[in-house]
Amino acid sequence: MSTASTNGALKRSLSYRDLVFYGLAYTAPVAPLTMAGFVWTVSGGLPVLAYLLGALCVYFTASSYAVMTSALPSAGSVYGFASQTLGPFAGFISGWMILLDYLLVPAFTYALCAVSIETLIPHGDRATWIVLTVAATFAVNWFGISVTSRVSLVSVVLQLLLVAAVVGVCGYALAGGAGSGALTLAPVYQPGTFNGGHVLAATSICVMAYLGFDAVSTLAEEVKDNDTRVVGRAIMTNLAITSSIFVLTTWVLGNLMAGFPIHDPAAVIYDLLTAISGKGAAIALAWFLTLVVGVPNVLPMQAGVARVLFAMGRDRTLPAVLAKVHRRHGNPYVAMIVSTAVSLSIALLMRNRIDDLAIFISVGALSGFVFVHLSVLVRYGRQPGRRWWSHVAVPICGIGAVLTILSHLSATALAVGGGWLLAGLAYRTFSNRTSRGSNSQRDAVTSNP
Numbered sequence: 520m521s522t523a524s525t526n527g528a529l530k531r532s533l534s535y536r537d538l539v540f541y542g543l544a545y546t547a548p549v550a551p552l553t554m555a556g557f558v559w560t561v562s563g564g565l566p567v568l569a570y571l572l573g574a575l576c577v578y579f580t581a582s583s584y585a586v587m588t589s590a591l592p593s594a595g596s597v598y599g600f601a602s603q604t605l606g607p608f609a610g611f612i613s614g615w616m617i618l619l620d621y622l623l624v625p626a627f628t629y630a631l632c633a634v635s636i637e638t639l640i641p642h643g644d645r646a647t648w649i650v651l652t653v654a655a656t657f658a659v660n661w662f663g664i665s666v667t668s669r670v671s672l673v674s675v676v677l678q679l680l681l682v683a684a685v686v687g688v689c690g691y692a693l694a695g696g697a698g699s700g701a702l703t704l705a706p707v708y709q710p711g712t713f714n715g716g717h718v719l720a721a722t723s724i725c726v727m728a729y730l731g732f733d734a735v736s737t738l739a740e741e742v743k744d745n746d747t748r749v750v751g752r753a754i755m756t757n758l759a760i761t762s763s764i765f766v767l768t769t770w771v772l773g774n775l776m777a778g779f780p781i782h783d784p785a786a787v788i789y790d791l792l793t794a795i796s797g798k799g800a801a802i803a804l805a806w807f808l809t810l811v812v813g814v815p816n817v818l819p820m821q822a823g824v825a826r827v828l829f830a831m832g833r834d835r836t837l838p839a840v841l842a843k844v845h846r847r848h849g850n851p852y853v854a855m856i857v858s859t860a861v862s863l864s865i866a867l868l869m870r871n872r873i874d875d876l877a878i879f880i881s882v883g884a885l886s887g888f889v890f891v892h893l894s895v896l897v898r899y900g901r902q903p904g905r906r907w908w909s910h911v912a913v914p915i916c917g918i919g920a921v922l923t924i925l926s927h928l929s930a931t932a933l934a935v936g937g938g939w940l941l942a943g944l945a946y947r948t949f950s951n952r953t954s955r956g957s958n959s960q961r962d963a964v965t966s967n968p
Contacts, residue, residue: 540668584733634873
């Protein structure tokens with residue numbers, strides 16, 4: 520039993536390597552394979568450009584996360600940054616909005632896993648597969664972040680090997696005359712078909728694929744020797760690795776998809792593999808994505824949302840019971856139980872409307888990113904020793920990039936985000952009134968013994 524755990528703090532056991540692989544597990548190196556059809560369709564055949572713009576947007580936000588994590592390490596991530604620089608109200612709003620992303624992403628992934636299993640094993644109910652997936656991920660996370668990080672490491676290594684194999688097979692087919700027959704710049708820019716609005720809409724999808732660096736910041740209170748500088752390094756390393764993989768993968772796939780008929784965007788990679796290597800390759804990929812990617816990919820998602828709830832419970836912004844830490848495993852087990860139950864409920868409710876669920880995800884994360892940039896500007900913008908690039912230019916450019924992407928989200932997604940914000944404001948108003956009422960009664964009892 521660690522001393523940190525018995526004192527109600529999170530267990531410090533993570534290294535730089537653990538943080539990098541945790542972020543990669545959250546992001547999933549195989550993401551461009553499963554998202555290829557969606558990004559191709561929405562961007563008008565310019566997936567590489569969409570991923571490049573997504574990486575540029577995320578670079579500004581990742582830089583601000585790295586700055587704030589080094590200065591104010593907090594399991595609450597953006598909630599902690601905003602609370603200490605912008606005040607308790609801004610902190611609550613930022614934490615509440617990022618929770619929307621952290622609760623929906625696991626639910627979305629649970630549902631996708633169930634669909635994959637349902638495709639491979641048709642004799643079963645989708646709700647049953649969702650429950651089994653949730654149970655498996657919860658069981659791993661229960662034993663603490665050290666176990667989660669080890670599973671994430673193995674999953675990421677296997678995913679990298681898979682991506683290399685698929686890109687190699689696709690590149691071989693491309694060299695043999697399939698698709699465009701060569702690595703051209705067509706997936707980057709085509710003057711005749713370029714549409715800025717379509718590319719920006721696709722960029723909003725790509726930004727969701729890059730999310731994972733922000734989850735790394737929630738582990739700032741669990742690094743060895745309290746060296747929070749490694750968190751910022753891990754965030755930027757994660758972005759560099761994922762952007763390189765995403766751009767290279769979509770460059771090959773984008774050229775291979777030239778002239779390829781798309782019947783279902785979600786099944787493009789399976790159709791491509793069937794066309795160039797046979798149905799067996801597509802089935803093998805489906806099993807791999809289900810067993811090696813699906814379950815391990817949810818582990819860091821569960822861990823991330825639990826730590827935001829833990830931080831908000833510790834500050835009594837949300838119920839204090841969320842701040843309870845397991846005495847043996849050193850993890851916020853109450854927050855993990857609550858967040859898993861909520862994500863499970865959402866996944867079951869939306870299991871037949873996964874497309875609708877997908878469009879809701881980005882609004883919470885993007886809203887939280889704005890508060891990260893504002894935190895950097897407020898904390899460093901007027902200090903004499905400020906660095907103009909990282910303390911001023913980057914957050915300003917980041918806010919502009921985030922607002923641009925937000926403006927291209929669907930009206931439904933914005934409505935869901937607005938409804939979630941109103942629910943948070945209502946909860947805060949009610950909790951404040953309850954707290955004031957309790958304090959008044961306690962003061963009355965004290966003054967009239």
